[in-house]
Amino acid sequence: MNIEQIYTGCLAQGAYYIESQGEAAIIDPLREVTPYIKRATRDKAKIKYIFETHFHADFVSGHVTLAKETGATIIYGPEADPTFEALIAKDGQEFTVGALTIKVLHTPGHTMESTTYLLRDANGKDKAIFSGDTLFLGDVGRPDLAQKAAHLTQEQLAGMLFDSLRTKIMPLADDVTVYPAHGAGSACGKNMMKETVDTLGNQKKMNYALRQDMTKEEFIAEVTEGLLPPPKYFPLNVKMNKEGYEDIKDVLKRGTKALTPDEFEVLANETEAIVLDVRSEEEFVKGHIPRSIFIGLKGDFAPWVGALIADVKQTILLVTPKGQEEEAITRLSRVGFDHTIGYLKGGFNSWKKMGKETDSITSIHAEKLIKELSDKELAVFDVRKESEYSAAHLPQADNTPLDVINEHLASFPDNRTFYLHCAGGYRSVIAASILKSRGIHNLVDVAGGFSAIKLAGIKTTDYVCPSTL
Known part of the structure; x- marks a missing residue:
């Protein structure tokens, strides 16, 4: 049995690779799927299933592309309604991956389709749960993201989450490992721990939402208290995850078009594209293209793009450090921003050498x-x-x-x-x-x-x- 957490810090997101006897499953993959395919190839394994814990709001999953490239079956839990081909599992349904069994535990509350996957070893012993946004380390998923689609209030969804945790997750043994979809820094919860893996037993001690003596009313009050408005791009990512999206290879091909300073300036002036400068803050302060927006790659790049630019259909022109054009476009696409139309060849230095107008920050x-x-x-x-x-x-x-x-x-x-x-x-x-x-x-x-x-x-x-x- 091989379980590997593939954690992406800039999104505070955990995807998972599970392999046994030449078969593999991926849980909540990111949009760029090549690493998963390479990982399975290294094990001489075939990717059999792609398990999605729910329709993610904070990133675009790689499920559609990965299924297309590997022939793997996409699996969602009950009440999911994607427009692409997928297996909508029943609560309690089981799937085999080599000698392992993965059981579907429908755990609505964060969203209606939210599902936790219980992994059992060859002897039938419960080993781990992949809890998506139902259970984080130190917290639980916010219950306000799906209310409009579900025609329910956040309080009603929080009540469902209380029941899900206490009927499906808390009865499991303390030595079961918890693998959540997110860690500290994600906007999907409030009080997540910096750790990304823990035992369920420790969470029963540490996580406020799993207190044994907690009433449903207390749970609802605590889980809904202090929720900040979700980023505006969240519903747009949900839509892409439910309906499909453009292949990232095509996004990269369009975005990695090198533009001379003159070409870049024409596009910036004649289109509604935002000039997005992803260098360091120190470089941007010293000099930048007038009216460009700074969001540096070295920080929480993708979440800030989503929060501040918001419209995933916004066209973007990039100013990047040399050689980091593809990284910037990839990270933009993770949160659904697919409309990068080129980057400044030679970076900001080429702009200065051409004698074009610049600005700076005091x-x-x-x-x-x-x-x-x-x-x-x-x-x-x-x-x-x-x-x-x-x-x-x-x-x-x-x-x-x-x-x-x-x-x-x-x-x-x-x-x-x-x-x-x-x-x-x-x-x-x-x-x-x-x-x-x-x-x-x-x-x-x-x-x-x-x-x-x-x-x-x-x-x-x-x-x-x-x-x-």
Whole structure:
């Protein structure tokens, strides 16, 4: 028996490879399927099944392409309604992979079709569950994503999730391994642990949602408390996962078109394409194409693209570090952004060499901010999450979280300089690029963010542990 977690950090997503006696199954694959095929080839195994735990909202799965390339059967749990060919399993139905058995446990609540897959070894012993978004480590899936489609309230779905956990998962033995679909950093839950694998027994001790003495009413209240609005691209990803999508090979072919600076400029001016610069924040601050948006590859790239650009049909022109064009297009396609139409050949340096217009961001170190803070009228905007801001912040700062910055445009002064910061510098540069693209240029970025502010000894509000908020 071979179980391998294939974890993608930028999406906080876990896909799974299971192999036994020359047969293999993939659970919740990402869109680029070549790694799974190569993995099976290495084991001289045939991919027999592709198990989907539910219609994912935060990424586009690779199920359709993988089935096409391998002949494997796509399996969903009860109540799934894809438009492509798939086997809709019954609750309790079993499938064999070599000497192993995979049993379908219908666990609605996160979505109506949400399913947990129970793996049994050759002796029939329960070994692991692949819990999708039903059970995370430290948390459970949010129950507000499927309410419109299911014609149910989030409270009704949360009640179903309570029943699913207590009738299907909690009765399993403590030594069963839990393999979730996501870890910390995903927008699919609130309090996920940084670990990506655990025992069910430990989760029964550590996970607030699995308390033995918890009533359904208490569960519903705790699971639905503090849910932030889901990113706007989530429904669009669900639609692609239910209806199918373009082959990633075609997406890459279209996106990896090298454009000279002149060609790039013409497309930027004559189309509605966004110029997306994926270099580091330090490089972008020093110089960039006017009105371009910065979202760096080294950060939580794909989720921020989804949250801030939102429309997966938006055409995109890329400015990338040399040799990272394909990586950027691949990571965009993971969240459904398939309409990259080319990249700047030679990168930003080629743009500068042609003498074309450039822009930059004024940036200061925290030590200089100390001098500026003597001005009682100083305007400071903290673009971290509300929970980060509540834990500790500059007394002068207003909280304008990056994911809703477009709703705060009127808050930024137009007649004087203001300052932006986040935790480490990545998000504030994204915010600065968005503001500048909308004609707001009277801003200064604080390099290094709140971490640098604290190191500089600048007075902040008393720190409060976020878990106690």
